[in-house]
Amino acid sequence: MPPHTPGDLDGVALQADPLSAAAAAGPTLAIEASGLVKHFGATRAVDGLDLRVPTGTVYGVLGPNGAGKTTAIRMLATLLRPDAGSARVFGLDIVSEADAVRSRVSLTGQFASVDEDLTGLENLVLLSRLWGYSRATARTRARALLEAFDLAAAAERQVKTYSGGMRRRLDLAASIVVTPELIFLDEPTTGLDPRSRNQVWDIIRALVAEGATVLLTTQYLDEADHLADRIAVIDHGRVIAEGSSSQLKSSVGSGALHVRLFDPAQRPFAEPLLARALNAPVRLEADPAALSATVSDAQRVTQALSELSRAGVALATFALGQPSLDEVFLALTGHPAEADIDDGPASTEEAAA
Amino acid sequence: MTAITPRQDAQTAVRTALSTSARPARPGPVSTSLTFWWRALLKIKHVPEQLFDVTAFPIMFLLLFTYLFGGALAGSTTAYLQEVLPGILALTVAMITMYTGVTLNRDISKGVHDRFRSLPVWRPATLVGPLLADVVRYSLAATVMIVLGLALGFRPGAGLTGMVVAVALLLVFAFSLSWVWTMLGIIMRSENALMSLSMLILFPLTFVSNVFVRPETLPSWLESLVAVNPIAILVTAMRGLAHGHPATGEITAVLAISAAFVAVFGPLTMLAYRRKT
Numbered sequence: 001m002p003p004h005t006p007g008d009l010d011g012v013a014l015q016a017d018p019l020s021a022a023a024a025a026g027p028t029l030a031i032e033a034s035g036l037v038k039h040f041g042a043t044r045a046v047d048g049l050d051l052r053v054p055t056g057t058v059y060g061v062l063g064p065n066g067a068g069k070t071t072a073i074r075m076l077a078t079l080l081r082p083d084a085g086s087a088r089v090f091g092l093d094i095v096s097e098a099d100a101v102r103s104r105v106s107l108t109g110q111f112a113s114v115d116e117d118l119t120g121l122e123n124l125v126l127l128s129r130l131w132g133y134s135r136a137t138a139r140t141r142a143r144a145l146l147e148a149f150d151l152a153a154a155a156e157r158q159v160k161t162y163s164g165g166m167r168r169r170l171d172l173a174a175s176i177v178v179t180p181e182l183i184f185l186d187e188p189t190t191g192l193d194p195r196s197r198n199q200v201w202d203i204i205r206a207l208v209a210e211g212a213t214v215l216l217t218t219q220y221l222d223e224a225d226h227l228a229d230r231i232a233v234i235d236h237g238r239v240i241a242e243g244s245s246s247q248l249k250s251s252v253g254s255g256a257l258h259v260r261l262f263d264p265a266q267r268p269f270a271e272p273l274l275a276r277a278l279n280a281p282v283r284l285e286a287d288p289a290a291l292s293a294t295v296s297d298a299q300r301v302t303q304a305l306s307e308l309s310r311a312g313v314a315l316a317t318f319a320l321g322q323p324s325l326d327e328v329f330l331a332l333t334g335h336p337a338e339a340d341i342d343d344g345p346a347s348t349e350e351a352a353a
Numbered sequence: 354m355t356a357i358t359p360r361q362d363a364q365t366a367v368r369t370a371l372s373t374s375a376r377p378a379r380p381g382p383v384s385t386s387l388t389f390w391w392r393a394l395l396k397i398k399h400v401p402e403q404l405f406d407v408t409a410f411p412i413m414f415l416l417l418f419t420y421l422f423g424g425a426l427a428g429s430t431t432a433y434l435q436e437v438l439p440g441i442l443a444l445t446v447a448m449i450t451m452y453t454g455v456t457l458n459r460d461i462s463k464g465v466h467d468r469f470r471s472l473p474v475w476r477p478a479t480l481v482g483p484l485l486a487d488v489v490r491y492s493l494a495a496t497v498m499i500v501l502g503l504a505l506g507f508r509p510g511a512g513l514t515g516m517v518v519a520v521a522l523l524l525v526f527a528f529s530l531s532w533v534w535t536m537l538g539i540i541m542r543s544e545n546a547l548m549s550l551s552m553l554i555l556f557p558l559t560f561v562s563n564v565f566v567r568p569e570t571l572p573s574w575l576e577s578l579v580a581v582n583p584i585a586i587l588v589t590a591m592r593g594l595a596h597g598h599p600a601t602g603e604i605t606a607v608l609a610i611s612a613a614f615v616a617v618f619g620p621l622t623m624l625a626y627r628r629k630t
Contacts, residue, residue, distance in 0.1 A: 107467060
């Protein structure tokens, strides 16, 4: 399938949806970025990025390595100055009002942003002090956070002895020393085992339940699918699709229709009938009774099925499957999401991190 | 390892931790710098090996230069020690300031600086803190050297007070000089390149001076170079303070040079730090 152009998806972003309705109703955007550009040398790591993130939601930025996710998040968190374009966080400009932005956001970087030489307790006391807690309150706050993130037993150990999951949890704890209104999480579960990943997901859900807005980047499609209310798919530094998970899926086509006939002998007769009704090529499966087709319009499926029944073709089973985000990504970009693409931005991003 | 808690409980615990957080007032520059100073001291506590340079170098330098040059240049090691100790003190501490840049270079490349930079704190504190911790390291080096010097027969004419004031002046100078390495530490990409460049600056600066020899014995072009060398001016000031004939002109000059270092390299360092990606 040829890659879709961004124009194909304009309809998706405009579809009625409670979140965008709320966003339209009031000034409740946590992030509003338009035309952000950042280049490193000749490489345009971020190339005209537009984002609108409603408050109180989890917003997923999905893209392969080198798509510009980290660079984008570092600009929004005021660590990098954009070369062009502008962005506002809670209405505050990320360049001219960077300091005000910093007091309302927190960042958990891709590479653990905690001090490896210090203990878990010292890390959290340090950050509590930097946020302005007194010496005594800082210790109380640090202890409470360690307790909440299941790290109390490791409080006095140097972080370099922590497992990946523990480090991530400490990192998240460090991000909420003072409750931020917006939390940037750069690939929060990359490299974690499934149990640690679930813990991190639970923490993210708890953050949102408490009213925080979360912007997370991920290269895992199921992570975006599970956590994010809305997803921006980015590739080569720009958004190529935006919407809720199901909107994105339906934008690529409703998925695949799988039909299994009661009588295999009817298949030669059913095939052209189905192809005409769906206006799509029909594949004959290895199973002599099964047929399948890619569907672009779910409406046609009901039509096609009733035509089969009118023609006297009995169906044993039928199923309309939604496409996975993997298929979405492939359809949108022409290359699979999880494959490392070997071009400039990947290495630039690492150098930048 | 960690206890397995039911996921519901974990959610509740995190939510409680979030909701109990009140937002304290923003700390000022001094408080923030002291917090970063505390962090640097903690790092010394956890990795005490990094004190090796401030203990071994002073001992080696003092013994080496006193016994190597003492007889030849001043007739006796004890006589030479009176002149050379304040000089070697300045030379050693100036040499050690170089490690500030290296340490910082290493530190900044780690992810934790991303977090610091995303905090609403007075930014220079991130660098001022470690530099203040280095002042502690320099004081340690000075103490080691003075104690060893006293054991070898060093007798400062102005007593302990004079020596303390001389060291204080040295610390001010070293703190200011550190900003040069801090800036280079941020700009330069590799630690090796930084070390080489630091050596290239420090060796002429410390050796083309009055630390080991009287400038009058030098060719006149070199002598005039020594006259404007900040290290030489510092050494003259320190000798005066140690032996009870303070050279006001030199002391003022050292303070002015120090202020100039901070005024020029401080903002340049912060600019480089902000641009660092």
